[in-house]
Structure formats: C-alpha cells, structure tokens
Amino acid sequence: MYTLFYYPRNASLAPHFVLKALDVPFQLELVDRKKVAQKSAQYLRLNPTGRIPTLVDDDFVLCESAAICLYLCEKHPEKHLIPEGPKAKAEFYQWLMYLTGTLQNELMVYFYPERHTQNAIMYDDIIKTQQTRISDALAILDHKIGESDYLINDQFTVCDCYMFMLCIWADEITKPPLSFANLNRYLKRLAKHPAIKSVCEFEETDLTIYK
Known part of the structure; x- marks a missing residue:
C-alpha cells in the first residue's frame, strides 16, 4: 500500500x-x-x-x-492520467514542467520573500513583483486552456491535478486565477471532479469560490 x-x-x-x-x-x-x-x-x-x-x-x-x-x-x-502518443505526451511534459518550473517557483518566491534577500525592507517589493510574474504565468495558462475543459488533449491528467493545487495557492494574489475567463470556467469544472472534491473535503479546503 x-x-x-x-x-x-x-x-x-x-x-x-x-x-x-x-x-x-x-x-x-x-x-x-x-x-x-x-x-x-x-x-x-x-x-x-x-x-x-x-x-x-x-x-x-x-x-x-x-x-x-x-x-x-x-x-x-x-x-490514463498521462496521455498516450508521443506528441500528446510531449505536450503533457512541457506543461507539467511549466507548472513546476515556472508557476510553482514564482509562487514560492511570493510566499517566502525572506529567502531571496537579506534586507527585510525588500520583502514588500519582492511580493509586489511576484504578483505581476504570477499573473503573467496565469495569463499564459489561460490562453493555453482556451475553450478546452482540460489542460492537455481534452483529457483529465496529472497536469490538471497540479494546476488546481497551484491555483488554490494563488487564490490570494491581486489578480487570482478566477479573474481570468478561461481559468475561471476551467477551475470551476475541475472543482466538481470527484477526486478533487473528495480530497479538498478531507483536507478541509473550502471550494465555495469555485461554485
């Protein structure tokens, strides 16, 4: 087990x-x-x-x-949480790497500015800068999703699991994921997925904003 x-x-x-x-x-x-x-x-x-x-x-x-x-x-x-076929799988890896290497990293700097400077006066400036960088990354993802129900190949994959986690983290920034039209629709659909609903209920993560 x-x-x-x-x-x-x-x-x-x-x-x-x-x-x-x-x-x-x-x-x-x-x-x-x-x-x-x-x-x-x-x-x-x-x-x-x-x-x-x-x-x-x-x-x-x-x-x-x-x-x-x-x-x-x-x-x-x-x-089938990873797509089949070389092109679909390559696209899947591309966007998973983007989520982990870009959006997640930008969020970590936002949440922990003290790890990126020895000058406490700079904390607010780092947080403000990260708000913009995170919003820029979300805009790219919003464009990628377009009218699709899922991030990759109209199929629920690990990328969607990862995206929902990061968007939960980002829900406190000035321009949160739900402020983007495509992300708004996409995340509200994902919030109804049985696995996501069950885990969020267990971890006491409120999904009210996604209704």
Whole structure:
C-alpha cells in the first residue's frame, strides 16, 4: 500500500488528488508543519530535503510532488492520467514542467520573500513583483486552456491535478486565477471532479469560490 506523507494545502495536494483519481489503496501520514515536523530527524531520514511530500511504496521512497505524480501514473497506466502518443505526451511534459518550473517557483518566491534577500525592507517589493510574474504565468495558462475543459488533449491528467493545487495557492494574489475567463470556467469544472472534491473535503479546503 502507498503511504503519502502530507500536510493540507501543501505540495502533497497534487499527489493526493492523483491517488484518489487512480482509486488505489493508500494511507496518509500527517507531517505537522506547525511543529516543523518536516525538519525532524525522523522525517529527514526519510526525506533529506526536509520538504513535503514523500511517498513510500513498500521499500521504495520518493520525494518531489511532480515525480510522485508521474511515478503513480506510470504504475497505473490503465487509468490514463498521462496521455498516450508521443506528441500528446510531449505536450503533457512541457506543461507539467511549466507548472513546476515556472508557476510553482514564482509562487514560492511570493510566499517566502525572506529567502531571496537579506534586507527585510525588500520583502514588500519582492511580493509586489511576484504578483505581476504570477499573473503573467496565469495569463499564459489561460490562453493555453482556451475553450478546452482540460489542460492537455481534452483529457483529465496529472497536469490538471497540479494546476488546481497551484491555483488554490494563488487564490490570494491581486489578480487570482478566477479573474481570468478561461481559468475561471476551467477551475470551476475541475472543482466538481470527484477526486478533487473528495480530497479538498478531507483536507478541509473550502471550494465555495469555485461554485
């Protein structure tokens, strides 16, 4: 059985969506960030990065949210959470890399400006700058989605799980995802997906704004 070490609304959210969408047996282990449990000696033996999430599959341990999502889907190809065909799969990887390498990174700078300067006076400037950079990334994704129901190939994939997680994170910025017309429609549709609804209910993430 899979074990996902998680904390609500953290980067474990996308793998949690994937596990639920795959409909496979799994259990959850809470890593209490309020107690900085992710930096405990016990957790660091499991995941030396001291970050959440971690997946344990028997004696195999895997870190990094996107890697966990891909591993799970490749173990269960019959669920089709990764597109088939070289072009569709290449596009899938392209946009997953964009989500992890661009949007997620911009959000991390926004949430943790203190990690990017030694001058506290600069915090507000970094946050303001990141608002623009995040909005620019969301605009690209809004254009990509267009009239489609899903990010890739009119098919629910890991990219949609990852996108919904990041858009939940971004819902507090000045120009949030729901302010973009295509993203608004897309996210409200995704919020009705059984896996996303179930996980958000379990993690006590309110989906009211997506109704």
